[in-house]
Amino acid sequence: MSCVPKVLKLNNGMTIPTIGLGTYKSAENEVREAVKCAIEVGYRHIDTAWFYGNEKEIGSALSESFRNGTVKRQDIFMVTKLWNNFHDRKNVVPKLRESLCSLGLDYVDLFLVHWPFAFKEDGCTLPTSSSDYSDVDYLETWEGMEECVREGLAKSIGLSNFNEGQIERVLGHCRIKPVVNQVEVNPNNNQSGLIKFCKDRDIVVTAFCPLERIGKSREPGYPTATVLDPKVIEMGKKYNKTAAQVVLRYLLSLGITIIPKSVTRSRIVENFEIFDFDLSDDDICYLKSLNKNIRVSAMVQYKDHKHYPF
Template structure:
């Protein structure tokens, strides 16, 4: 298992299992299988509504002796309705109860913008917006570390300006910024910005969204469907997904591809037995279109919407 060191001295495994949109009747078996074959980094979130099943899988593997708790790196996230300082610790405690854990290894602010506590999880109009400052949220995140409920804390979907504000006002530095990274949107500028500040980037949607990219107008075509990438994969005796993931980790990030299919979970994990040649990396670099598949555009008028600047 390859790992990246965090700024607090702890380590995050380079490959993790993403669980967004993994249904509750599937995700438990997916997590159990992933742990069996060597995954140690599992990513979930309160918003995904599958923490209980993820926790059941972890609990089963701990009881079986397949893995020890200290060998796992479990990530969850705080949703937008609970950004007030007073809500942060209670929401993490709720997640821990679902996960059947005493602590998580990483707790993230899912998005920098907030909704009112009693609003829908994805509200349809701006009357549900909250203007609570994510700096207040960060104070609650720091309290989670002080209480021993989270080993590390970090950000998700934050831009450079927002990260800078956190760094200028924090007592505990964020260790990670989890953002969309794939060849269509390689985020090299933001990755370099974070690297210079000793913050690890974790890339979600590393393979894009292949079905959505076919069916949805204006959605960037997933690179795993690119004929040239398929040619590169055939050269190495690998799949297009393995080539893309291998490329992304050369950027110095961790990645969390999502799947509930055993063959793909295994495939996504087997990427360190080959190296891409310079010409292949050059082609994958050229695939960058600065196009997101996860833009949350309905909330672009929120004062803390992150994607109004390039990075």
């Protein structure tokens, strides 16, 4: 059996666990139990964001897990993200301090710029008019991200939803390299080009929406989720695995990290049990053939923003 690694090395020498728990839309009353359950099961990587509004509940789950001795702080790889209203350099460190306060932590392992485009600081978090856009350049934001590392508030910093040209611009100006680009990756959008581009620059890709956000909001016209594809369900039976496990195992084989979200105990367990089987070349070939370059999450309403990435 060809093993997939449980951690990947980052360009600053740290390691990132290849599977983490996603928490977008994990409601206040559910996320605390979900995080505690994930830690019990063996997850050591938790993904959140200021925008998700659940950092406080996640912090409460973490402090309980530290208190009862399930894990130590240094065992957890905690990720949060800077929202688009706070891209001015002066806001970056204070916003991370705010997230740390909610999480009850002294530092995060990874702090990401959530999107390359900015909104006005005093406007809505999801503006409906371009008059609420800000044209602050993400290079300025990146300087603030670097301050977070210098102040010891983030062990590492990275990007999310950045395209190749935007990554190249950051690399051309940075003092501290981004370690990760978190983007959507799933069988419908396997990002083979961007993954290669990032690997060539020693940047790890983290896959969001790995399960294509099954059952939840997506861009109009989105095809059927891969986990509902009868061929993938059949494939799973052969390995005594579910279609979701097949999809997650396929994504790990791309040399990336994945952050499936669930608030359901049985699924949190299921999504973690993907290290004990291997997919045949034919099955990988079929999963590859499903690529359509279609996104679940494209934020198309901001396509007129000068820093829109897609």
